[in-house]
Amino acid sequence: MSSPASSVVPSGAEPVWxxxxxxxxxxxHVRLKRVFGAAGTRHQVVLVDxxxxxxxxxxxxxxxxxxxxNEWHSGKVRGIREFLDPENERIPEMPYVTVTKRRAPGLFGWLGLDHEGVVAFxxxxxxxxxxxxxxxxxxxxxxxEREAVLLREVCGAPDDARTALRPDPGAN
Structure with missing residues (x-):
């Protein structure tokens, strides 16, 4: 937990970001864990901006x-705030997304020269x-895993943030 960005902290058998x-x-801060944490999963964690x-x-x-x-009703805001509270025993799962690329709007997109990323939750x-x-x-x-490279390309966090995700070897 030496970085001000995000870090991984072992919590029992699974890491917690x-x-x-x-x-x-x-x-x-909040704590997040993997959705697909089982060994052999075909999913990857990507640190995004x-x-x-x-x-x-x-x-x-x-x-x-x-x-x-700021347009949500107060009950929704309170509920998500309580759900994410790091004092809770239950650790919420990190978001799970898919990503694709499509032609960007405009002439260059129409010509197939310009593309943009699209993320769906x-x-x-x-x-x-x-x-x-x-x-x-x-x-x-x-x-x-087949979308991880594209997600890093279109939404990846800076290298200093990605480096912060490495587990602390002294924490085990």
């Missing part, structure tokens, strides 16, 4: 895209938008 929240008044991820998610015209957090869109509003700059998400 710590995501700092510099602009949150209720707590200063929140801004890039939400830009790509807002392009999704096939799934439900949420309104900004399978789970965790409320978490993601709440954490972005709370000031998270990076967070881990889970994606199928």
């Amino acid at each position: 710590i995501v700092p929240l510099p602009e949150h008044g209720w707590y200063d 929140m801004r890039k991820l939400l830009v790509c998610a807002d392009r999704d015209n096939t799934d439900y895209v949420l309104k900004p957090v 399978r789970n965790g869109q409320h978490r993601t938008r709440y954490l972005a509003e709370a000031g998270a700059r990076w967070m881990p998400v889970e994606v199928h």
Whole structure:
């Protein structure tokens, strides 16, 4: 946990990612665990830049895209805040996404020269938008292994944040 970005902390048998929240008044971090943590899973954890991820998610015209957090009703905000509270015994799962690339709007897209990433949430869109509003700059998400390279390409966090995900060898 030496980095101010995100870090991995062993918790029993499975790692737990710590995501700092510099602009949150209720707590200063959240803990997240993998969705598909079993050995042999065909999913990977990718550390994403929140801004890039939400830009790509807002392009999704096939799934439900949420309104900004400040437009949610107070019960929804309170519920997600309580769900993510690091004092809870239960550790929430990180968001699970899929990613594709499509032609970008405009002439260069029409000609097939310009493309853009599109992210769809399978789970965790409320978490993601709440954490972005709370000031998270990076967070881990889970994606199928065949989409991991593309997700890093279109939404990947800076190298210093990715490095912070390496488990601390002295923590075991």
